[in-house]
Amino acid sequence: QVQVVESGGGWVQPGGSLRLHCAASGSIRGFYTLAWFRQAPGNDKQLVASITSLNTTYYTNSAKGRFTVSTDSTKTTLDMLMGNLKPEDTAVYYCQHASNGRATWGPGTQVTVST
Numbered sequence: 001q002v003q004v005v006e007s008g009g010g011w012v013q014p015g016g017s018l019r020l021h022c023a024a025s026g027s028i029r030g031f032y033t034l035a036w037f038r039q040a041p042g043n044d045k046q047l048v049a050s051i052t053s054l055n056t057t058y059y060t061n062s063a064k065g066r067f068t069v070s071t072d073s074t075k076t077t078l079d080m081l082m083g084n085l086k087p088e089d090t091a092v093y094y095c096q097h098a099s100n101g102r103a104t105w106g107p108g109t110q111v112t113v114s115t
Contacts, residue, residue, distance in 0.1 A: 001026050001027055002024055002025070002026040002027060002028060002097050002099075002104040003024070003025050003026050003104070004022060004023070004024050004095050004096065004097050004104050004105060004106035005022070005023055005095075005106050005107070006020060006021065006022050006093065006094065006095045006106040006107070006108060006109040007020070007021045007023075007109060008020040008021045008109060009093060009109030009110045009111045010110075010111070010112070011112045011113075011114070012085055012111075012112070012113055013113070013114070013115060014085060014086055014087060014113055014114070014115065015084060015085065016085050016113070017081065017082060017083045017084075017085065018081075018082050018085065018111060019079060019080070019081050019082070020036065020079065020080045020082065020093055020095075020109060020111070021077065021078075021079050022034060022036070022077060022078040022079070022080075022095030022106060023076065023077050024076045024077070024078075024095075024097045024104075025076065028076055028097070028099075029099075030053075030099060030100070031052065031053050031054070031099065032052070032053050032097060032098060032099035033050050033051070033052050033053070033096075033097070033098045033099070034050065034051055034052075034071070034076075034077075034078040034095065034096070034097055035047060035048075035049065035050035035051075035078070035095070035096045035098065036048040036049050036050070036069065036078065036080050036093055036094070036095060036096075037093070037094045037095075037096060038089075038091035038092065038093045038094070038111075039091055039092050039094065039108075040088075040090060040091040043091075045094060046060070046062075047060055048060055048062065048063050048067065048080070048093070049063045049067055049069045049080060050069070051069050051070075051071055051078060053075055055071070055075075057069055062089075066082065066083050066084045066085075067080055067081065067082045067083070068080070068081045068083075069081075078095060080093075082111075085111075085113045086113060087113050087114060088113075089111060089113050090111060090112050090113050090114070091110075091111060092108040092109065092110050092111075093108060093109050093110075093111050094106055094107075094108045
């Protein structure tokens with residue numbers, strides 16, 4: 001069983017930066033992906049960026065050039081540095097661990113970008 005928890009959300013003005021942190025624990029083995037999704041009010045969850053256990057990263061168009069993901073030596077964390085934040089980045093951000101067709105979600109962390 002895998003557990004996922006996020007931290008680092010908050011309020012920031014447009015143009016500012018935030019760093020989100022995700023930590024996965026439990027039965028983590030084999031090939032897996034850690035990913036950040038976000039869900040704005042009234043919308044579905046959308047993928048933002050991800051990293052695999054082989055250190056392959058992926059960014060959606062909304063994240064390219066502004067967000068950077070990284071992991072540590074354990075490969076069980078996923079940090080996301082978000083820069084040049086815009087009001088449309090406001091959402092609940094969720095971390096997901098996915099492996100062998102099974103996905104585990106964290107409870108989410110709120111990011112609010114406003115003046």
